[in-house]
Amino acid sequence: MTTKIKYETVIGLEVHAQVKTKSKIFCNSATEFGQEHNSQVCPVCLGYPGTLPVLNRKVVEYAILAGLALNCEIAKHSKFDRKHYFYPDLPKNIQISQYDMPICKNGHIMINGKKIRINRIHMEEDAGKLVHAGSAGISGASYSLVDYNRTGVPLLEIVSEADISSPEEARFYVEKLRNIVKYLDVCDGNLEEGSLRCDANVSIRPFGQKELGTKVEIKNLNSFKALQRSLEYEVDRQIYEIENGGKIIQETRLWKDDQGITLSMRTKEESHDYRYFPEPDLPILEIDAEWVHKIRETLPELPDEKRLRYIEKTGLSEYDASVIVDSIETAKFFDDALKLTNNAKSAANWLMGDITAYLKENKLNLNDIKLTPESLVEMIDLIDKGTISNAIAKKIIVSLMEKGGSAQKIVEEQGLTVISDEGQILEAVKKVIKENPGEVEKYKSGKTQVIGFFVGQIMKETKGKANPAVINKLFKEEMEK
Numbered sequence: 001m002t003t004k005i006k007y008e009t010v011i012g013l014e015v016h017a018q019v020k021t022k023s024k025i026f027c028n029s030a031t032e033f034g035q036e037h038n039s040q041v042c043p044v045c046l047g048y049p050g051t052l053p054v055l056n057r058k059v060v061e062y063a064i065l066a067g068l069a070l071n072c073e074i075a076k077h078s079k080f081d082r083k084h085y086f087y088p089d090l091p092k093n094i095q096i097s098q099y100d101m102p103i104c105k106n107g108h109i110m111i112n113g114k115k116i117r118i119n120r121i122h123m124e125e126d127a128g129k130l131v132h133a134g135s136a137g138i139s140g141a142s143y144s145l146v147d148y149n150r151t152g153v154p155l156l157e158i159v160s161e162a163d164i165s166s167p168e169e170a171r172f173y174v175e176k177l178r179n180i181v182k183y184l185d186v187c188d189g190n191l192e193e194g195s196l197r198c199d200a201n202v203s204i205r206p207f208g209q210k211e212l213g214t215k216v217e218i219k220n221l222n223s224f225k226a227l228q229r230s231l232e233y234e235v236d237r238q239i240y241e242i243e244n245g246g247k248i249i250q251e252t253r254l255w256k257d258d259q260g261i262t263l264s265m266r267t268k269e270e271s272h273d274y275r276y277f278p279e280p281d282l283p284i285l286e287i288d289a290e291w292v293h294k295i296r297e298t299l300p301e302l303p304d305e306k307r308l309r310y311i312e313k314t315g316l317s318e319y320d321a322s323v324i325v326d327s328i329e330t331a332k333f334f335d336d337a338l339k340l341t342n343n344a345k346s347a348a349n350w351l352m353g354d355i356t357a358y359l360k361e362n363k364l365n366l367n368d369i370k371l372t373p374e375s376l377v378e379m380i381d382l383i384d385k386g387t388i389s390n391a392i393a394k395k396i397i398v399s400l401m402e403k404g405g406s407a408q409k410i411v412e413e414q415g416l417t418v419i420s421d422e423g424q425i426l427e428a429v430k431k432v433i434k435e436n437p438g439e440v441e442k443y444k445s446g447k448t449q450v451i452g453f454f455v456g457q458i459m460k461e462t463k464g465k466a467n468p469a470v471i472n473k474l475f476k477e478e479m480e481k
């Protein structure tokens with residue numbers, strides 16, 4: 001038994017999702033990303049004396065919506081608390097968060113058939129951002145500037161139970177969570193810009209042991225790859241420590257992506273270190289059943305439901321349905337296409353094939369290109385009617401993505417219609433046969449699979465416009481002569 005198999009991995013995740021409201025959680029300063037430093041601030045979020053927080057109703061609605069989508073109980077009474085916290089980018093020196101009465105509790109999501117419980121979802125305000133400048137000292141900066149634009153931006157903290165048992169499963173969990181908040185339009189789910197942030201708690205214990213091992217928190221995980229790699233590293237590090245007589249210290253460690261290691265940052269605070277107490281400036285939040293009911297009615301179709309619908313109603317395979325559902329942009333595009341065609345399989349194939357390949361190659365998003373569901377369906381119809389060949393469609397699709405317009409028009413303007421005229425095709429068939437006597441010999445000696453070669457050559461000769469069925473027929477006729 002290798003040492004890795006001796007130990008069980010236990011992971012819990014805290015995900016911070018930046019809520020897509022226009023204004024901050026306790027004031028009406030704007031939340032737009034990438035604006036000029038300190039241009040979206042006011043006395044409330046700057047913590048001036050004499051100011052009072054006013055709760056943004058929309059944040060509560062989004063929290064309830066997320067709670068419902070993640071199968072949580074919605075609290076009837078919820079409360080805000082002060083978390084004591086010194087940070088230069090948090091000018092009040094407290095963070096308004098929720099401690100013992102969070103808005104949502106006891107939820108779960110399913111990951112490949114396994115239930116991962118969600119302990120709670122709570123609302124809180126974000127801190128600002130330090131901008132390290134100059135060039136000196138260990139951090140490479142000689143001074144720091146503070147940008148308070150993010151101070152007071154609403155966050156939902158989604159805390160899982162320690163039900164996750166591998167780094168890969170942790171990645172699946174965050175990917176799924178991200179997809180759900182994007183479907184809800186609660187958060188744009190951008191890990192690189194920090195609108196979705198993830199901290200991981202990880203420990204190991206020998207299989208069969210009941211009590212948990214000492215956990216370590218990992219921070220600075222700004223990609224799915226970083227999340228999985230850092231956990232893999234940390235599990236190996238902890239096993240090595242224990243196997244070599246060392247001890248795991250409860251601490252926060254920083255993931256260094258370029259070096260592929262975690263480094264000790266500080267010993268981990270316990271919740272009592274934060275001296276939580278009820279926020280005196282905000283009343284108890286009362287949430288009546290009627291309100292929750294109204295919000296429930298606005299729940300969109302979620303990824304799991306969508307996947308099932310694609311499989312049951314449009315005949316897509318489990319795999320195809322999963323791929324399409326994994327991106328809300330693709331799913332929206334596909335749904336719009338479905339309104340116009342019954343050929344779901346073909347629409348899915350184009351989306352997952354040529355279109356995805358083009359987007360990846362050019363680092364683009366579906367929203368960045370000129371192709372529309374209408375123009376894709378028009379092109380699929382032209383293939384289905386036999387007006388154009390698949391080879392021609394592969395060229396048209398690039399033009400539709402780059403320049404937009406109509407497939408029908410491109411076909412008319414460039415004369416791309418399939419040639420079914422036997423006379424025209426026969427000429428090409430004869431030419432290719434004449435030029436390839438060796439292959440003809442092979443065919444005649446029984447190696448009939450070389451027909452693929454001939455069809456390819458004849459297609460080339462006709463610039464992809466010949467009807468393949470006619471080529472096949474004429475070629476066989478010539479061979480029988």
Ligand SMILES: [Zn+2]
Nearest residue numbers: 027029042045
């Ligand atoms: Zn403000």
